[in-house]
Amino acid sequence: MTTFDINPAETQEMEAPEASGIEVRDLDGLYHAQRASPASLFQPHPVNGTGFIYIEQGEGEHRIDGGVYPYQAGSLIFVDEGQRHAFDPSDRPQGKMVTIPSSFFTECAFTIRHSNFVPFRLSLLCAPVLQLTPDQSASCKRLLSQIAAAKNDVGIDAIMLQLLFSALVHKLSNYSSHQRSVANDPCRQRFDEFLALLEEGYQQGREVKCYANQMALSYKQLNQLCKRCSGRTAKQLIDLRVNLAITRKLREEGGCIQAIADEFGFDDITNFVRYFKRHNRMTPSCYRAAYQGQRHHPDD
Known part of the structure; x- marks a missing residue:
């Protein structure tokens, strides 16, 4: 899994x-x-990957x-990955738990080339609970059923799974955007402003001060x-x-590492390699080789 560890890794992991x-x-x-695990869902426990819980029945507090x-x-x-969460022991809601590896977001953004994926993921951090209308809930449930069926179909093309997930992201992004526009929350509006500036300028600048200045x-x-x-x-x-964009570039055919470093404003290839390794625990060339190996030998 592509990780986003802000602490430098002491050793380079060569896993794909x-x-x-x-x-x-x-x-x-x-x-x-x-029941067979010492860890309890009703006590704070770490999140593995990005995901969401779809509540079909129940009422309580998460x-x-x-x-x-x-x-x-x-x-x-x-x-989201890195958070700790706990279910409500007094309710035990019914529904689905959807877990999405970070690498799956990257692959969908690369394959479908849709701009919704990254802003959607970042905006989720702003408002962790999205309340759907009955019609929206029914639509979401149908898509989740299709995704689950596609996941269990060994003969299905991976692109189909990504298309179904893209449709779900598009729907949820629209629902979330509408609710945020209705809510009168200045902090949330300013956070959305930051996300929009980040989406426009992440290739030109990685400095917090640059974005702070634009927002006064x-x-x-x-x-x-x-x-x-x-x-x-x-x-x-x-x-x-930035890291999501770089990993997407590395998955594309062609394009040398130096060119990617230049595109993202790294003056020195050494700094680019160090930056990438800090967030992914492997060098850009190792990441690209591992990904290409998976594509050419998917059943290994």
Whole structure:
């Protein structure tokens, strides 16, 4: 899996990026599986990958990084890698747990070339609970059923799974954007402004101060805004966006490492390699070789 560790890795891991995939599991199955595990779903535990919980039945409170978020039938609860969350033991909601590896986001963005993926993922950090209308909930449930069926069909083309996921992202992005535009929350609006600036300028600048100046904020104020809305610093969000774009470039055919470094504003190839390795625990050339090896030998 492509990771976004902000701490430099001491050793270089030569593992290939995780094979793409999206997992859709019934919550009942998770409750049953956890009986044999010392870890409890009802105590804070780490999130593996990006994902969301689709609530079909139930009403209670979900805990994410110490925050308490009410939910009901039709709620989508978004969680992201690095967070800690816990289910409500007094409710045991019914529904689906959807887990999406970071590499799957990258592959979908590369294959489908749609701009929704990265802004969608970053905007989820702003509002972890999305309440769907009955019609929206029914549409989401149908797509999740199709994704689960496609995932279990060994003969299906991987592109079909990515197209189904793209349709789901497009729907949820539209639902989320509409709710954010209705909500009168100045902090959320300013955070959306930062995400829009980041989407436009991530290739030209990775400095927090640059974005703060464009928003007439200080470095500290922009960090406080990002922490409040997403739980992450502005630098972490910038690096997340840049790293996703770089990994996408490395998956494309052709294009030397030096050219990619130049495109993202790295004056020195050594600095580019160091930056990439810090976030992915392998060099750009190793990442590209591992990905190409997966493509040419998918069953190994």
